[in-house]
Amino acid sequence: MKKGRPGYQTLISLFPYLWSPDHWTLRLRVVCAMVFLVFSKIAIVYVPIFYKQAVDALSLPQENLLMAIPIGAILCYGLARVASLGFSEARDAVFARVGQRAVRLIALQVFEHLHRLSLRFHLDRQTGGLSRIIERGIRAIELLLRISLFNLIPTIIELVLVFGILLYMLDVAIALTTLITVTVYIIYTMVVTEWRIKFRRMMNEADTSANTRAIDSLLNFETVKYFSKEQHESRRYDQRLRSYEDSAVKSNVSLAALNFGQAAIISCGLTGVMLLSARGIVQGTMTVGDFVLANTYLMQLYQPLNLFGFVYREIKQALIDIEEMFKLLSVRPDIVDSIDAKNLLVTGGTVKFENVSFSYDGRRQILKDVSIVMPMGKRVAVVGASGSGKSTLSRLLFRFYEVDEGAITVDNHDIRAVSQGSLRETIGIVPQDTVLFNDTIYYNIAYGSSNATETEVKRAAELAHIDDFITRLPDGYQTMVGERGLKLSGGEKQRVAIARVILKNPKILVFDEATSALDTGTEREIQENITELSHGRTTLIIAHRLSTIADVDRIFVLEAGRVIESGHHQELINREGVYANMWRRQQERH
Numbered sequence: 215m216k217k218g219r220p221g222y223q224t225l226i227s228l229f230p231y232l233w234s235p236d237h238w239t240l241r242l243r244v245v246c247a248m249v250f251l252v253f254s255k256i257a258i259v260y261v262p263i264f265y266k267q268a269v270d271a272l273s274l275p276q277e278n279l280l281m282a283i284p285i286g287a288i289l290c291y292g293l294a295r296v297a298s299l300g301f302s303e304a305r306d307a308v309f310a311r312v313g314q315r316a317v318r319l320i321a322l323q324v325f326e327h328l329h330r331l332s333l334r335f336h337l338d339r340q341t342g343g344l345s346r347i348i349e350r351g352i353r354a355i356e357l358l359l360r361i362s363l364f365n366l367i368p369t370i371i372e373l374v375l376v377f378g379i380l381l382y383m384l385d386v387a388i389a390l391t392t393l394i395t396v397t398v399y400i401i402y403t404m405v406v407t408e409w410r411i412k413f414r415r416m417m418n419e420a421d422t423s424a425n426t427r428a429i430d431s432l433l434n435f436e437t438v439k440y441f442s443k444e445q446h447e448s449r450r451y452d453q454r455l456r457s458y459e460d461s462a463v464k465s466n467v468s469l470a471a472l473n474f475g476q477a478a479i480i481s482c483g484l485t486g487v488m489l490l491s492a493r494g495i496v497q498g499t500m501t502v503g504d505f506v507l508a509n510t511y512l513m514q515l516y517q518p519l520n521l522f523g524f525v526y527r528e529i530k531q532a533l534i535d536i537e538e539m540f541k542l543l544s545v546r547p548d549i550v551d552s553i554d555a556k557n558l559l560v561t562g563g564t565v566k567f568e569n570v571s572f573s574y575d576g577r578r579q580i581l582k583d584v585s586i587v588m589p590m591g592k593r594v595a596v597v598g599a600s601g602s603g604k605s606t607l608s609r610l611l612f613r614f615y616e617v618d619e620g621a622i623t624v625d626n627h628d629i630r631a632v633s634q635g636s637l638r639e640t641i642g643i644v645p646q647d648t649v650l651f652n653d654t655i656y657y658n659i660a661y662g663s664s665n666a667t668e669t670e671v672k673r674a675a676e677l678a679h680i681d682d683f684i685t686r687l688p689d690g691y692q693t694m695v696g697e698r699g700l701k702l703s704g705g706e707k708q709r710v711a712i713a714r715v716i717l718k719n720p721k722i723l724v725f726d727e728a729t730s731a732l733d734t735g736t737e738r739e740i741q742e743n744i745t746e747l748s749h750g751r752t753t754l755i756i757a758h759r760l761s762t763i764a765d766v767d768r769i770f771v772l773e774a775g776r777v778i779e780s781g782h783h784q785e786l787i788n789r790e791g792v793y794a795n796m797w798r799r800q801q802e803r804h
Contacts, residue, residue: 225362225533227540228355231316240312247309251363254301255371257294259379262510264291270503306364313359321352324542332548333614334574344542351539354532361525361532369518376511384500388490388508395483396515402475403523410468411527417461424454472523480516487512549613549634557636562590562625563721563752565611570620572603572610580606582775583620588722588752595755595763597796598772604756608724611754613637624722642720644744646727648711650702655684656691658710662717670717678713678743680706705740712743723753760797769793 234240264287271284328336328344373396380389431438431447438447487508494500565588572581580603588594596604609615610622613629622629629637642662650658660671672691675681683706687693695701695710702710715723725744741762744755757763764783771779771786771793779791786793 225358228316228320228358228536231319232312232359234315240315243308243312247305247312247363250301250305250308251368252371254298254305255368255375257298257301258514259372259375259511260294261291261298262507262514263379263383264288264294265510266501266503266507268503269506270501273502302364309363313356316359317352317355320355320539321348324348324351324539327543327545330547331545333609334548335545347535347538347542350535354535354539357528358532358536361529365518365521365525366529369515369522372515372518376515380508380511384491384504384508385494388487391483391486391490392508392512392515395479395486395512396519399476399479399483399519400522402479403472403519404526406468406472406475407523407527410465410472410523411530413461413465413468414527417458417465420454420458420461424451424458427451427454476520476523480512480519484509484512549616551633552631555631555633558624558627558629558632558640559636560625560640560721563640564588564590564625565722565752565754566621566623566626567607567610568621568623570610570617570622572606572615572618574615580775581610584772584775584777585620586770586777586780588754589767590752591750592768593748593753593755593766595757595766595769596772597757597760597763597769597793602772603775604772605726608643608726608754608756611722611724612641612643640720641722641724642715642718643724643726644708644711644715648707650695650707650710652694652696654689654692654694655687655710658695659691659713659717662714663719666717671713674713674716677716677746678709679739680709680713683709708740709743712740712747716747721751723748723751724756725753726756727758760793760800771796 232240232244267287268284268291271287325348377389377393380392428451431451438444488505491500491505491508495502495505567584567586570581570584571579573579584603584607586594586596586607596607598604606615610617611629613634616630624632624637624640651661656668656671659674660666662674663670666674672681675684675691684691684693693701695707725748745765748755753766755763755766763769766783768780769783769786770777771791773792779786779789779793781789787797788794
């Protein structure tokens with residue numbers, strides 16, 4: 215949480231999700247839940263009163279005690295306990311929809327916001343870290359709502375009611391003794407809990423470290439075996455376990471101190487109340503029932519107060535976790551549509567990079583005054599050494615980043631003046647490393663078009679020459695591809711990516727080194743797919759292997775972010791320049 219930011223601001227930020235202006239039924243649920251909460255506490259504070267009345271009635275000298283049983287007081291006692299429980303359960307049932315809807319809306323808002331953020335943000339953050347922030351934030355909201363509405367607030371209401379009843383029915387001394395006991399109890403719990411938090415934090419850090427070490431070692435199981443490092447890994451793991459052990463011992467010892475102190479404070483308060491009540495009985499100002507009443511109230515308060523240390527710690531942690539999640543919402547996207555952005559309507563598909571310059575962080579120029587024309591329906595290739603800025607072109611075309619200077623146009627429309635969604639709808643890409651969703655092959659192909667029919671999906675697979683492979687699988691199109699598509703080979707993943715792009719049917723195609731990681735045989739087959747797919751479409755091919763782009767309409771050679779050569783394949787070979795040298799070196803390797 216930001217330093218100095220009060221926790222109540224985080225609580226206030228949750229209020230719109232609970233008190234929805236668009237759903238009167240949800241607001242009614244909140245009101246009903248609060249009413250049930252108050253009724254529940256009123257009922258529970260009446261329990262000791264009926265208990266007192268029964269005790270007073272039974273304390274009177276009676277010739278026939280059986281005839282003097284205070285049936286009314288006892289029945290009221292039982293009804294009050296049942297009513298308190300009933301109102302509590304009704305409160306939970308009524309509020310459940312409100313709480314869960316608030317959690318859903320916040321989670322959805324964060325999720326959508328993360329997708330709106332720019333690529334730069336996601337490259338700078340670890341995906342696992344983001345998911346943990348969201349996970350902890352959602353869990354913290356649920357916890358905070360449950361604790362604050364169903365524990366903290368009811369306890370405060372009960373304390374106020376009990377103090378008022380003791381002041382009205384008994385005397386000031388007993389009411390003040392109870393108030394002082396509760397106050398000291400709360401202060402002591404807060405101080406000791408603050409002290410204990412550091413041990414809990416150390417314990418969590420040690421647990422995370424041990425878990426990370428274990429997973430890392432098991433993921434590298436083969437490497438451990440290759441180098442016979444089992445004992446080494448065990449020692450490293452044990453170091454982290456020992457740290458957790460030490461922290462856990464300190465946490466448990468401090469918890470014992472907290473529990474003892476809490477019990478001692480309540481015992482002292484209870485003793486004081488009993489002494490004052492006993493004195494009142496001796497003096498004739500109080501009855502035995504009053505003695506029981508005061509004792510019962512303090513014992514009844516002890517149960518929710520006993521959880522106060524846990525509640526206090528969890529609320530503090532919940533506020534931190536929620537604030538971390540809300541921090542994500544405060545991050546502004548680097549790339550936003552202009553107010554008057556229009557949808558891009560592609561009539562031809564001519565793409566131009568006009569004197570484009572770009573750097574990722576301002577310290578190292580990636581592209582310098584680059585001008586490339588991709589005529590409608592033509593195939594253009596960009597080649598160059600690693601780090602020359604080839605893949606940056608595709609990221610700029612998709613508008614994952616804004617150019618520093620110059621412009622990129624599609625059919626003479628500056629892409630900064632059109633909506634990002636319509637721009638990306640017109641472009642299809644087959645990247646070098648195709649990452650698939652951990653779902654079925656069918657889902658991953660159908661991802662190219664939300665409205666695709668089963669026939670269209672299978673037709674796309676046929677055009678990508680992967681249908682035969684899929685139908686031979688035991689589960690066919692319902693085969694799960696695994697995390698990031700790891701159950702498929704590189705060539706199979708590329709064909710799925712091609713089928714997905716076929717289904718999307720874009721006007722403009724980008725192949726970002728789509729075959730560079732494949733073996734020669736698979737590369738040749740995929741290259742045939744690419745040639746078929748790019749026919750009649752404006753196509754940008756970012757290539758490493760020059761043999762794959764020898765037949766394109768025009769080739770641009772990048773070096774250190776500048777276009778240093780351009781022309782047809784044979785034309786560039788005849789120039790005996792950089793391209794010709796690259797071609798010779800690659801031919802010699804083969």
